[in-house]
């Protein structure tokens with residue numbers, strides 16, 4: 001009896017894991033909340049967030065939509081700045097990803113037009129989590 005049940009739960013687990021891997025519904029990314037008591041992994045703008053922009057965004061955003069995602073201009077172009085196309089929403093509201101156009105644009109929520117980047121590979125789950133953590137932790141210029 002014991003054996004039967006552990007076999008059955010293993011099958012169920014395998015199914016859940018496999019089902020979780022099929023990404024048919026597009027890039028919508030729902031982050032895992034940090035379990036209580038677990039240390040928060042702090043995200044750094046200069047060493048973690050900026051390299052993502054440089055790799056995936058900067059080709060179009062030295063100035064597209066009046067958004068500068070270069071190493072020099074990104075912070076000043078994002079944090080507390082009113083969106084160009086989606087005013088009066090802010091591009092980044094420190095501490096609040098859901099009130100940040102940037103988060104909506106990269107996570108596939110579809111709230112504000114195209115998901116970024118609009119072509120090529122979308123951001124990985126780890127990259128999305130880094131940007132989300134950075135916003136949640138106050139969007140500091142660290």
Ligand code: HEC
Pocket residue numbers: 053056057058059060061064065067082083084085086091101102105106112113114116117118119123
């Ligand atoms: C192939 C070109 C291209 C790439 C690469 C690209 N974008 Fe965009 N982006 C656009 C265009 C075009 C718009 C304007 C249309 C829109 O809002 O969807 C835009 C708009 C935006 C906006 C809204 C700006 C505003 O205030 O109106 C944000 C935020 C943004 N992009 C973030 C990003 C991020 C972050 C990346 C990298 C992960 C990225 N984009 C990569 C072309 C691009």
